[in-house]
Amino acid sequence: MDRTYFGQHSSSQFNEALESIRNHLMEMGGLVEKQVVDALDALLRADSDLAEKVMQAEDKVDKLEIQIDEECARVLALRQPAASDLRLIIAVTKAVSDLERIGDESAKIAAMALQLSEEGESPRGYVEVRHIGNHVRNMLRDTLDAFARFDADKALDVAAEDNEVDLEYRSAMRSLVTFMMEDPRAISRVLNIIWSLRALERIGDHSRNIAEQVIFLVKGKDVRHISMDEMEEKVKG
Amino acid sequence: MDTAEKLDKNASGRNHAEEPLIDLEEQPMQETRYPEHTVGTPFVDAPKMRFRDVNVSYGDTQAIHNISLDIGKNEVISLIGPSGCGKSTFLRCLNRMNDTIDICRVSGELFLEDQDLYDSKMDVVELRARVGMVFQKPNPFPKSIYDNVAYGPRLHGLANKKFELDEIVETSLRKAGLWEEVKDRLHAPGTGLSGGQQQRLCIARTIAVSPEVVLMDEPCSALDPIATAKIEELIDELTESYTIAIVTHSMQQAARVSNRTAYFHLGRLIEVNDTETVFTKPEHELTEAYITGRFG
Amino acid sequence: MSKTTEKVRKTLARRYRAERRFKAFGIVSIVIGLSALLLLFGDIIGKGHSAFFEHYVELSITYDPETLEIEDANDPEQLRYGNFEGVVRAAIQERFPRVEERQDRRALNALLSTSAGYELRDRLEADPSLLGQKETLWLQLDDDADMFLKGSEKQRENARLSPQQREWVLDLEAAGETRSEFNRSLFTSGDSREPEQAGILGAILGSVFTMLVTLALSFPIGIAAAIYLEEFAPKNRFTDFIEVNINNLAAVPSIIFGLLGLAIFLSWFGMPRSVPLVGGIVLTLMTLPTVIISSRAAIKAVPPSIREAAMGLGASKMQVVLHHVLPLAMPGMLTGAIIGMAQALGETAPLLMIGMVAFIVELPTGPLSAATVLPVQIFLWAGSPEQSFVALTSAAIMVLLAFLIAMNTLAVVLRKRLERRW
Numbered sequence: 001m002d003r004t005y006f007g008q009h010s011s012s013q014f015n016e017a018l019e020s021i022r023n024h025l026m027e028m029g030g031l032v033e034k035q036v037v038d039a040l041d042a043l044l045r046a047d048s049d050l051a052e053k054v055m056q057a058e059d060k061v062d063k064l065e066i067q068i069d070e071e072c073a074r075v076l077a078l079r080q081p082a083a084s085d086l087r088l089i090i091a092v093t094k095a096v097s098d099l100e101r102i103g104d105e106s107a108k109i110a111a112m113a114l115q116l117s118e119e120g121e122s123p124r125g126y127v128e129v130r131h132i133g134n135h136v137r138n139m140l141r142d143t144l145d146a147f148a149r150f151d152a153d154k155a156l157d158v159a160a161e162d163n164e165v166d167l168e169y170r171s172a173m174r175s176l177v178t179f180m181m182e183d184p185r186a187i188s189r190v191l192n193i194i195w196s197l198r199a200l201e202r203i204g205d206h207s208r209n210i211a212e213q214v215i216f217l218v219k220g221k222d223v224r225h226i227s228m229d230e231m232e233e234k235v236k237g
Numbered sequence: 238m239d240t241a242e243k244l245d246k247n248a249s250g251r252n253h254a255e256e257p258l259i260d261l262e263e264q265p266m267q268e269t270r271y272p273e274h275t276v277g278t279p280f281v282d283a284p285k286m287r288f289r290d291v292n293v294s295y296g297d298t299q300a301i302h303n304i305s306l307d308i309g310k311n312e313v314i315s316l317i318g319p320s321g322c323g324k325s326t327f328l329r330c331l332n333r334m335n336d337t338i339d340i341c342r343v344s345g346e347l348f349l350e351d352q353d354l355y356d357s358k359m360d361v362v363e364l365r366a367r368v369g370m371v372f373q374k375p376n377p378f379p380k381s382i383y384d385n386v387a388y389g390p391r392l393h394g395l396a397n398k399k400f401e402l403d404e405i406v407e408t409s410l411r412k413a414g415l416w417e418e419v420k421d422r423l424h425a426p427g428t429g430l431s432g433g434q435q436q437r438l439c440i441a442r443t444i445a446v447s448p449e450v451v452l453m454d455e456p457c458s459a460l461d462p463i464a465t466a467k468i469e470e471l472i473d474e475l476t477e478s479y480t481i482a483i484v485t486h487s488m489q490q491a492a493r494v495s496n497r498t499a500y501f502h503l504g505r506l507i508e509v510n511d512t513e514t515v516f517t518k519p520e521h522e523l524t525e526a527y528i529t530g531r532f533g
Numbered sequence: 534m535s536k537t538t539e540k541v542r543k544t545l546a547r548r549y550r551a552e553r554r555f556k557a558f559g560i561v562s563i564v565i566g567l568s569a570l571l572l573l574f575g576d577i578i579g580k581g582h583s584a585f586f587e588h589y590v591e592l593s594i595t596y597d598p599e600t601l602e603i604e605d606a607n608d609p610e611q612l613r614y615g616n617f618e619g620v621v622r623a624a625i626q627e628r629f630p631r632v633e634e635r636q637d638r639r640a641l642n643a644l645l646s647t648s649a650g651y652e653l654r655d656r657l658e659a660d661p662s663l664l665g666q667k668e669t670l671w672l673q674l675d676d677d678a679d680m681f682l683k684g685s686e687k688q689r690e691n692a693r694l695s696p697q698q699r700e701w702v703l704d705l706e707a708a709g710e711t712r713s714e715f716n717r718s719l720f721t722s723g724d725s726r727e728p729e730q731a732g733i734l735g736a737i738l739g740s741v742f743t744m745l746v747t748l749a750l751s752f753p754i755g756i757a758a759a760i761y762l763e764e765f766a767p768k769n770r771f772t773d774f775i776e777v778n779i780n781n782l783a784a785v786p787s788i789i790f791g792l793l794g795l796a797i798f799l800s801w802f803g804m805p806r807s808v809p810l811v812g813g814i815v816l817t818l819m820t821l822p823t824v825i826i827s828s829r830a831a832i833k834a835v836p837p838s839i840r841e842a843a844m845g846l847g848a849s850k851m852q853v854v855l856h857h858v859l860p861l862a863m864p865g866m867l868t869g870a871i872i873g874m875a876q877a878l879g880e881t882a883p884l885l886m887i888g889m890v891a892f893i894v895e896l897p898t899g900p901l902s903a904a905t906v907l908p909v910q911i912f913l914w915a916g917s918p919e920q921s922f923v924a925l926t927s928a929a930i931m932v933l934l935a936f937l938i939a940m941n942t943l944a945v946v947l948r949k950r951l952e953r954r955w
Binding site for chain 3: 332334337339362363364365366369370371372374376377378379388389392393439442443446
C-alpha cells in the first residue's frame with residue numbers, strides 16, 4: 001500500500017504533529033548522513049578539523065533525537081494512534097535511536113581519523129574503507145529515501161545491500177589481520193582502520209534496521225531476524 | 238460528508254448533471270471501493286453464532302447488506318464503525334430486539350449453534366434468555382437492586398425457593414463485581430446507584446438468567462473513565478463463561494476488550510480480523526481510514 | 534470599547550424595555566385571572582356563608598294529649614297523625630298572649646318552621662313518657678324570619694315580614710329567646726320546598742353513586758383501551774382513525790352525550806329515569822376520551838429503555854406491560870382519571886337529559902334509586918323563588934367546589950407520591 005500522505009485526519013493538529021515528526025526525522029537523517037560522509041572524508045584525507053566538526057555535530061543530533069522522541073510520546077499520549085499512524089510512530093522512535101547510533105559510530109570514525117592524523121597514516125586499509133564507506137553511505141541515503149517515500153521495495157534493497165557490506169567487511173578484516181601478522185609494528189595504526197571499518201559495518205547494520213522499520217511501517221510486517229528470502233517473500237507477497 | 242455517502246447520492250441520480258459532488262482534490266479517498274467479500278477472517282471453527290448473507294431493511298431503506306460472520310465460543314467480538322453503519326442494527330438482530338419495530342425486515346441465515354433465530358419454531362422469549370443484552374444507557378428497573386437481578390430468574394422460573402433466588406442474585410452480583418458495594422443495601426432502589434454501578438447492575442441482571450451470549454450495545458458510552466475501566470475488566474472476566482458481542486464507539490475500548498474486531502461501514506461488513514491486526518495493520522483501507530481517524 | 538460593544542449597548546436599553554413590558558403583561562394577566570377567581574369566591578362565600586347557620590326560638594312546649602289527639606304515645610299510628618303543629622301554635626301563642634285576631638295568629642304561626650312539629654314528634658317518639666309533660670325547646674324559625682334575623686339593617690327593611698311579625702321577632706331577639714345554630718339539616722337531609730329544611734345530602738349521595746359508577750366503568754375501560762392502542766395495536770389506517778375519533782370525542786359537547794343516553798339507555802334499553810347508574814354510564818362516555826388520552830400520555834412517558842430492558846431479559850409483551858409499563862404509568866393514569874372524574878362531577882347538561890333533574894326528597898340508597906347530583910341541585914335551587922335559596926345555592930356551590938378542589942389535590946398528591954424517578 002502506498003501511503004504518501006499524513007493528511008485526511010479529522011484533526012488537523014494530528015496531521016501537523018505527524019508531519020512535524022517526519023520532517024524532524026528527515027532533518028536528523030540529513031545531519032547524520034552528512035556526519036558519515038564527513039567522517040569518511042576526515043579519515044581518508046586525515047583532516048583533523050573536519051573530524052572535530054563531525055564530533056561537534058553529535059550534539060545537534062542528540063538534541064533532535066530527544067525532540068523527536070518527545071513528539072512521538074506526545075502523539076502516543078494525546079492521539080492514541082492506530083494502524084498506520086501507530087506504525088509510523090513506532091518506526092520513527094526506533095529509526096531515531098538507530099540514527100543516533102549511526103551518529104555515534106560516525107563520531108568514532110572521526111576519533112580514529114584524529115588519532116591517525118596524530119600517529120601517522122595506516123599503511124593499509126584505505127581502499128577497503130573507501131569501498132565499504134561508499135556502500136554504507138548509499139545504504140543510509142537509500143534507507144532515508146525509502147522512509148521519506150514509504151518505499152518498501154527500496155528498503156528491501158537496502159537490507160540486501162547490508163549482506164554485501166557484511167561480506168566485504170569480513171574479507172577486509174581477513175586481509176587486514178593477515179597484514180598485521182606480517183607487520184606487527186603497524187598494528188596500532190591498522191587497528192584504528194579496523195575500528196573504523198567496524199564502525200562502518202555497524203552503520204550498515206543500523207541502516208538495515210531502519211530499512212526494516214520502513215518495511216514494518218509500509219507493510220505492517222515484522223521482518224527482523226529473518227533470512228533475506230523470507231523477507232523478500234513477506235514484502236512482495 | 239464522506240466520500241461513500243457522496244457516491245451513494247450520485248448513484249441515486251439526484252443533482253446528477255449540474256452539481257459534481259466529488260471534489261477530486263479534496264477527496265483523495267475517492268478510489269475507495271467496497272470489498273466484494275468481507276476481508277480478513279469472518280469465519281471461525283465451531284462458531285457459537287453463525288450468520289450468512291444477512292440483510293436488514295427498514296421499510297425501503299436497507300440498513301444491512303449481505304453480512305456473513307461467525308461469532309466464536311467464549312470470544313469477545315467488537316463491532317465498530319461510524320454512526321449509522323448498521324452495527325447496532327446487526328447486534329439487535331442477534332436476539333431479535335428488532336422484532337418490536339414493525340417495518341424492520343430481516344433475511345438471511347442467522348443461527349445460534351444449530352437453531353435458526355428467525356425460524357417459526359424459535360421462541361423469542363427463549364432466545365432472549367439465551368442471548369442477553371446490555372444497553373447503552375444504564376436502565377435498571379425502578380425497583381430494588383435485589384428485584385432487578387431477580388427479575389429474569391423469576392420470569393423464567395429458574396428458582397423455586399427463596400434461597401435459590403438469593404443464591405442466583407448473589408452470584409450474579411459477584412460476577413458483575415457489584416456484590417461488595419451493594420450487599421448491605423440489596424433492597425435499596427437500583428436507580429439510586431451511580432451510573433457505573435447501574436450499568437454493572439444491568440450486567441448482573443443480564444447474566445442472572447445465565448445466557449450463552451451477552452450482547453452489549455455501547456455499554457460504556459454514558460460512563461466516566463473509571464466506571465468504564467471497571468466494566469472493561471468485567472467483560473474480560475465474563476469471557477470465561479460467556480460469548481460477548483459488543484458494539485462500541487471507542488476504538489480504544491474495542492482494542493482493549495475484544496479478541497476479534499469487525500468493522501462496519503454503511504451497512505456493510507468491511508473487515509473482520511484479530512483485534513491486534515485491525516489496530517496495527519488493517520487489511521482494508523476503509524478500516525485503516527476509520528481507525529486512524531481519517532473520516533469526517 | 535470596541536465597535537461591537539457600542540452597538541450592543543445601543544440595543545440593550547431597548548431589549549430590556551421589551552423584556553419589562555413582556556413581564557408586565559404577564560403579571561397583569563395573572564392579576565386579572567386571580568381577581569376574577571377571588572371575585573367569584575368572594576361573591577359565593579358572601580352569599581352562601583349565612584346558609585350554614587339558622588335561627589331557633591326558645592319556646593315552652595306542653596305535650597297536651599288533647600291538642601295532640603294522642604292517647605297512647607307508644608302507638609306509631611297515633612303518633613303519625615298527631616296534631617303537633619297545634620302544640621307548636623299553642624306554644625307560640627302562649628308566648629304572645631295578646632295576639633287574638635285570627636289573621637294575626639296565622640301570621641304569628643308562620644314565624645315557625647313546619648319542621649318544628651316534626652321535631653316534637655321525633656322527641657315524643659323517642660320518649661313516650663313526655664306525653665302530658667312540659668318542656669322548653671329550641672325550635673326552628675321559618676326561613677323568612679331567619680333571613681330577617683340574619684340580615685343587616687338594610688336587608689331587614691326588605692325582608693318578607695309584615696310590620697307586626699317584625700315586632701314579634703325583634704321582641705324575641707331582644708328577650709334573648711332566639712339563637713343561631715349550625716345548619717345541620719343542610720348536610721343531613723334531602724331536598725325540600727322549605728329552604729330551612731332543604732339539604733344537599735341527597736345530592737351528595739347521588740353524586741357519589743354516579744361517580745362510583747363512572748369510575749368503575751371509565752377507569753378499566755379507559756386504561757385497557759389506552760394500553761391496547763399504545764402497546765399492542767398495529768399502526769395502520771384503522772388505528773389512526775380510532776385515535777382521531779377519540780380526540781374528537783373529547784371535544785363533543787356534553788349535552789350530546791345526554792341525548793345519546795336518553796335515546797339509547799332510556800328509550801332503547803328501557804333503563805329507569807333519574808338513576809345514578811344511567812347518569813354514571815353517560816358520564817363514563819363523556820370522561821372516557823379524557824381518561825384514554827391521559828393514560829396514553831402516561832404510557833408514552835414510560836422510558837423505552839425500561840421496556841427494552843425487560844424484553845431483553847425475555848419478558849413477553851404482556852409481562853412487559855404488566856410488570857413495568859403499567860406500574861410506572863399508574864400515577865399518570867390515576868391523575869388523568871381523577872381529573873376526568875372531577876369534570877364529570879361538575880357536569881349538569883347530560884344529566885338533565887336523562888331526568889336526574891327531578892325534585893327528590895328521599896335520600897338515594899344505591900345507584901338504582903332516583904337521585905339528583907350536586908350541580909343539578911344547584912341548578913334547581915338557583916331557579917327557586919324563595920329568597921333563602923339564593924344562600925343555599927351558594928352554599929351548595931361551595932360544597933361542590935370543595936369536592937372538586939379535594940379531588941384535584943388528591944390528583945396532585947397521588948402524582949407526587951407515586952411518581953418514580955429513573
